[in-house]
Structures are given as structure tokens and as C-alpha cells.
Amino acid sequence: MSDKLKEIFTKRRTTTRILLYPQYLSEGYIPEKLLFRDREVEEIAGHAADFLFSSIVKNLVIHGPPGVGKTVAVRMLERTYNEVALENEIDSRAIYISAKDLTYRRVLYELASQLGINVNLGMSIADIYDSTIMYMKEKESKYLIIVDEIDKLRKRPGEEPVDNLVYSLSRINERVGKVVVSIFFVTNNARIVERLSAPSFSSLSPIFVYFRNYNTDELYAILKDRVEKAFAPGTVDDAALRLLAALIRRESRDLRWAFLVLREAPNEAENGKITEKSIWRAVEIIERKVLNQVINGLDIDALLLLYALAVLTEKGHAQIDSSTLYLKYKELCDVLGWYPRTMKHTINYIGAKLEAEGLITRKAISRGRYGRTHLFHLEEDPTTVKNITKEIIAGRFNLSATQL
Template sequence: MLSADLDDILEDVFERVSKSRIFKNRDVLMPDFLPNRLPHREEQIRKVASVLAQALKGYRPNNLFLYGLTGTGKTAVVKLVTKKLSEKARERGVRLKVAFVNTKRDDTPYRVLSKLLENIGFRVPPTGIATAQLYANFKRLLDKRDLLLIIVLDEIDYHVKKHGDDLLYKLTRINEELRNSKVSIIGITNDVNFTSWLDPRVKSSLSEEELVFPPYTAPQLEDILRDRAQMAFEDEALEEGVIPFCAALAARERGDARKALDLLRVAGELAEREGRNKVTTEHVKKAWEQIEKDRVIEVVRSLPLHSKLILLAIAKLTKDGTVTYTGEVYKLYKEFTSDLGIETLTLRRVSDLIGELDMLGLISTQVVSRGKRGMTRVINLESDYKSVIKGLKDDPRVAEIAGLI
């Protein structure tokens, strides 16, 4: 009987989704989909293409550094331009290779170098070779290939903040050690203050050309969504106000096109699961709540240990809806580091990390005067408390001292 009930449930779910008239091609709304055109990024495409075009004449293009908040089209522009560039290079017989590395995913110098070696045709064991030797192998094997190699380092700020800029320095200087091959580097970051972390020598070598990607406006996001929705949805599947509503919500969140597309996709999925044939603004509202919770959990999980401890302190101090201050956060953070038996960062460094949590949207801060006691920051928890705690629980060190186990 239970088996029959289960069969009925599954049959109902499968039938509802298979008969849905919502999606025509859901994949075009996924983050890894690369469209053939990028509305409102024509200027940036032209600039990136003009820098890289030197490769078609066999010259090494200048290094290029791209800044901009998440979802402003940096990675998509680079992928689109380098895809077309590679096609042109093949037509003209230019020995060009593009190596794309996401340094947040391949998050150690060893993994970055392994990825680069794989891109030029060499497999590397997961461990067992010293990083210095791996770099020497990369130089030697690259020179044997007689290539013009364009290295794209996406989310490079994560790598430098975690491991320093030693590998980046070596890569920006590698042409001095090559005889037959040439290397150009494209760095991509969401952190507009990223270069302040770099050694001046790395900064000058890396930033031969720079390009800032501004956030999308609500009308621009609307154009992007309409363009993609034509490919993604069946005719008449979207209620009239759905696209403007998605665009307005994403514009409020720093003009993030990726979030706008995710919002539209999840709204469609919710309508499909309900057996509806039309996506409404109510589905968008539900999708927004779901995405926000999921985003907070993912971001919290990815934080370094000390940032997690600072966020835990802020969450505990503001749990009842009250505000807290830098000094109070630092005092509780010191208790946590003492409990874990790890080094306590300085107040100045903790203040910097509070600023980074603010930039990520997990908290909000405001500098206020406390009279004779000087200036301080008022701190609020902006994200859902339960989502923050859920993200922190995944780190057993944090969960233990917070009593979350």
C-alpha cells in the first residue's frame, strides 16, 4: 500500500512537470550559459577585443584587469571575446590558446598551475609535486609548445587574499623566462579595492590595461531578461509584470544580471512545480525569498575562519534586533579565538573584515560619532539570522563554540 502511494506521488509530480508549458529551454537562464550577444556591454566588448586583437598578428596583448561587482558581465564578456578570438586565430593559423581558471574554485597555487598545465595538454597528479617544481614544469612545457597563451584568472581576489600574490607575480614576469612562447594575463575581480592588496610590482605589471564594469540599471536588466526570456519560455508563459519586477529587484541589489536571471528561472521552476502554465509576480516573490536564503548560506560557508567568528559575534549580539558596535564585536570575537586556541587578529584587521562582510551584504555598517569617545561603527545583521547560522554550522569549529552542535 505504501509502495502504491509512493508511485502515485511520483507519477503526479513527473506528469505535472512533463506537461508544463512554462519552459522552452531552461538552460539559457543558467549561470554557465554563454549567449551570442550581451546587451549593454558593447563598449566593454569593444575594449577587451581591441586589447586582445594583437594576438591575431602574433604579438603578446597587454595584460588586462577587469573590475566590477558580481553580475556585471565581466566573465561573460571575456568568454565571448576569447571564444571569437580563438576561432579567428585558427582561421589564420595563429598558435593561440586561452586558459580559463576560476581561482575561487581552483583555490590553491597548485590547483591553478595544474589547470594551466591541463590547458596546454599535460595531466598533473592531484598531489605529490612541490608547487615550485610544478611552476618550473609549466614554464618548460609551455615553451616547448611555442604558444601565445592568454591566461584568464577569474575571481583572482580570492586567491590573493588566501595565498598572497607570489604566483601572480611569477605569472606577470614569466615572459622574461620564455624563449618560444608568450603569456598575457586577464585578471577578473568583484573587489574594486583589490589592487590595494597587491605588491606595487605586481600591480604595475598586471594592470597594463584596466576596465571597470558598471552595475546594470533596471531598464538594462529588463532588456537582458526579455532577450533571454524569448529563448527560455513558451509564448504567453510570463505574466506581464514578471520581467519588470525581476529587473527592479536585481537593480536594487547592485544591478546584478546573474541574480536577475536566477530569479526569473526559479520563479519559472516554482510555477512549473505547481502545475501552472503562467509565471506570476507571486512566483517571483517566492523565488526571491528562496534565492536570498540560499545565497546567504553559500556565502557564509565560503568565508575564512576569522570572518566566520566575527559574523557569529555580530549575529549573537544583534539576534534580538538590536545594533552592536565594533568594540563589542571585537570583545566577543576574542572570546571565540581564545576558546579555539587560535591567534586573535588585531582590532584594525577585524575592522577590515567587518568592512568585507558589509561589502558582501551580510551586514550593514554606519560610522557614527560617540562624542568624546570618538567615531565607531554601528553594525546590523542584514541577512536572515537562521540562514547565517545554518551556513556557520557547516564549520565544526564554529559550530562547537557557538553551541550549534
């Protein structure tokens, strides 16, 4: 055991000699220049400058697929905006809020808190909003409000959080009676804005700025730039970087995923060097970690249905229809003493949840006079899914994995 532990320490020591500055591979790192985004950055900076110097309100919707530089661009803008405002002695400030996993109320609370308003989460939405309006009426300041990841706002029953947030923020100038805010929203999905209610869309009057996907050569150049900053010289093969750039496109991944792989790769280095083999090994480890996180976020019924599908798939069932899958799910419920959901709920709702997570696919087929059914297909390795799911289920029920 002692030798094994020493081996781990030796391996980690080698890692620190390869990856010298891991901060350059973190999501929080904001570069001085965003490669291949000159046009987009100049456009959003131009609109921000119009607001800063001339109080011209232009509300933006910055959109595009994940991992294409949107967040980095607006964080760079926030930093530069505040520096320029200070240099020119203009009473204005850029405020950045990530709306990921926040409720509509919490976004308003975060805004008020950053303004220095005395609010608390026990206050109603109306009170938090009114406190913000009163504060802005009393001040001569103006604010560029940047709200990132609005498509990931948490939705509560009977609430349309994006519509409510857009309407509230875009009406601040009208409520205050003067120009005090310009709003930049950031989203992976522009349709979420296009589906706004007529009053919200009209009040926002958005200008859309699109961030396109990087091509493979651009991805390679960005990875090379980060590697040169983060790693010891000569420790990463060029072929390994080109492989990683190609995998981003082929596997429909993004740069954030690639940076995770690069942070893991030193642990798989050969003779102090990261090779294509190191990248493949790191990808496998990261994929398992990501899969583990996704499965860990599922509720009990979804876990049991996924486990049932993994078991049936591993046993070689060519076509797994709704009835076969539901019977296996019920069998697991009986073993665990868990009250099963109805077949309709399990197949239509829990199945849809697993499909939305990218874990399975379903295909509806007709069986003539016997009605319709679904054929289920597991998108991940069945043994891996079975082992991960079994361990999580056992933990939730305080069992050992051998009892399943």
C-alpha cells in the same frame, strides 16, 4: 501524505511546461551576442587580435562590478580566438582559468595541466612554474591566458597570491626569451591590481577595460531576451520582468541573481503564468537559500554570535551593545560546552567577519569615561536567522533544535 506528494509532482510537471530550456538561465550559457557590451567586447577582441596576428603583447585588466558580463565576454573571446586561430592555421590558443577559491599554486597547476604538461599537486610552486617555462621554450605556440576572478584567490599565511600570480605570469615572456603569452586578468575590484608591488605592476603594464553597470532598461531587455529563449511563449508577464529588472537595481543585485529567481519562479506560477506575485515569492525563496548558504559557511563562534544577536533582536532589544551580546554568546557556549573566545576577539574579529558577510552592521560609540562600545544591528529577519542558525548549530553539535 500521498495527496501531498502528488501535488508536488503535478506542480513540477507544470514547471516543465513553462520553463522549456533552463540552460539559457545558467551561468555556463555563452550567448552569441552580449547585449549592450559592443564597445567593451570590441576593445578586448582588438587587443587579442593584435596578439594573435602580430604577437603584440597587451596585458589587460578587465574590471567592473559583479554580474555585468565580464566572464561571458572573456568566454566568448576564448571561443572566438580559438576558432580564428584554427581557421588561419596559427599555432596559438586561448586558455581560460577561473581563479575563484584557488590558491596561487593551484592556478599555476591548472595552467600547466591545460597545456598538457605532466605535473601534480605534490610538486612545489617553483617546479610547476619551471616546467611551464621549459615547455614553452620548446614549443613554437603562443597563448592568450585569461585568468578570471583573481580577487577571489585563496590567501595563505604569508602569501600575496595576486601579486605572486601577476608577477609570475607577466614574466613568462622574459623567462622564455620570446613572445609566448599575453595575459588578460578579470576582477570585480581594480584596486587589487593597483595595490600590486612595483615590480609586478611594472612587469604587467596593464591596460584597464571597465565594464559599467547596466541601467534598468538594459536589464529588462537582457531578461526579456533570455526569457524568450528559455520559457514557453506567453508564460511570463511583461510586468514581472520589469519588476525583476527594477529589483536588481534597488536591491543591488545582479543578473546571476535574477536568473536564479527566474529558475525558481515557475514553481510559484499562477494558472501557468509567471506574474509579479510569482517573482516576489521566488525572490523570498532565493533569498532564504542564499542566506542559508552564507550562514552554513560560518564557523562555530560566528554561528553562536549570530544566533545570540538574532535571539536578542527577536526579543525586542532596541540597542544591543557589545557587553549584552557577549554575555548572550557566553551563555550559549556554556549550554553547548563550547570554550568561548575572549570578548575582544569575539566583538572585534568575529563581529567583523559577520559584518563582511553582510549579516550585521556595527556602530562604534563613545560612553565617555566608561570607554567605547559597539551597537549591533541584524540586517536580516531575526526569526529567519534564528531558525536557520539554530538548525545548523544543532547539526554541528549532534543535538535536536529544541535543546538550544
